[in-house]
Amino acid sequence: MTTIAICNLKGGTGKTTTAIFLAYALTRTGDTVTVVDADPQGSATEWAARAEDKGTPFPFTVEPGNARSLARSAAKAEWTLIDCPPGTAQIIDAAVAIADHVIIPTRPSGIEIDRMWEALDLSAQKNPKILMTSIICGTKSLNSLQNALQAEEVDTYGSAIRQREAIKNSFGYPLEDDLYGYEAVAKELKAITGK
Numbered sequence: 001m002t003t004i005a006i007c008n009l010k011g012g013t014g015k016t017t018t019a020i021f022l023a024y025a026l027t028r029t030g031d032t033v034t035v036v037d038a039d040p041q042g043s044a045t046e047w048a049a050r051a052e053d054k055g056t057p058f059p060f061t062v063e064p065g066n067a068r069s070l071a072r073s074a075a076k077a078e079w080t081l082i083d084c085p086p087g088t089a090q091i092i093d094a095a096v097a098i099a100d101h102v103i104i105p106t107r108p109s110g111i112e113i114d115r116m117w118e119a120l121d122l123s124a125q126k127n128p129k130i131l132m133t134s135i136i137c138g139t140k141s142l143n144s145l146q147n148a149l150q151a152e153e154v155d156t157y158g159s160a161i162r163q164r165e166a167i168k169n170s171f172g173y174p175l176e177d178d179l180y181g182y183e184a185v186a187k188e189l190k191a192i193t194g195k
């Protein structure tokens, strides 16, 4: 059983998207997954409910979690992916405390690069790794993010997720064949965690 906290103190960095796409990618390689929706806004739960309403439920469980229930949720499947809320430190701390590894989705924008350091600091004991999300190749902002990561020798996933309409429009629907690069992230995740 491996527990992954997906966190960033900033909202809108791709945490929920990463949790759902990665859960699909891991499920497709035959693994069992639970997504713990630790964000009181409940976006992951809402996404799962909408897919189910369309008659196409997710091939994994999405359940709500709070600081106290996290450890119990983490014992149910081969992978537990905790979709963390922004801001609220207590839940993020609890998620990081039980995690084997921390993924920090980060978009290439100045404010996100600023907040990225805080997430790296608070998860420093748990082998955190940046996942670049919503990137547009050849842009100055991507270049600045890559320079910052290289200058500080920050661990970063080799696969990055491009900005795509298809990803944006996937909320509320089950995912189709193409997971837009998250298959490669799942592969790296397995290599990192030795699974």
Ligand SMILES: Nc1ncnc2c1ncn2[C@@H]1O[C@H](COP(=O)(O)OP(=O)(O)O)[C@@H](O)[C@H]1O
Pocket: 010, 011, 012, 013, 014, 015, 016, 017, 018, 043, 133, 134, 135, 161, 162, 163, 164, 165, 167, 168, 169, 171
């Ligand atoms: N790679 C991507 N390309 C385009 N839109 C994206 C991508 N990743 C996330 N988004 C969109 O960005 C918004 C924020 O993503 P979300 O996963 O909800 O972030 P968070 O959970 O960190 O708040 C959502 O509208 C989502 O659909």
Ligand SMILES: [Mg+2]
Pocket: 015, 016, 017, 039, 043, 083, 084
């Ligand atoms: Mg979210």
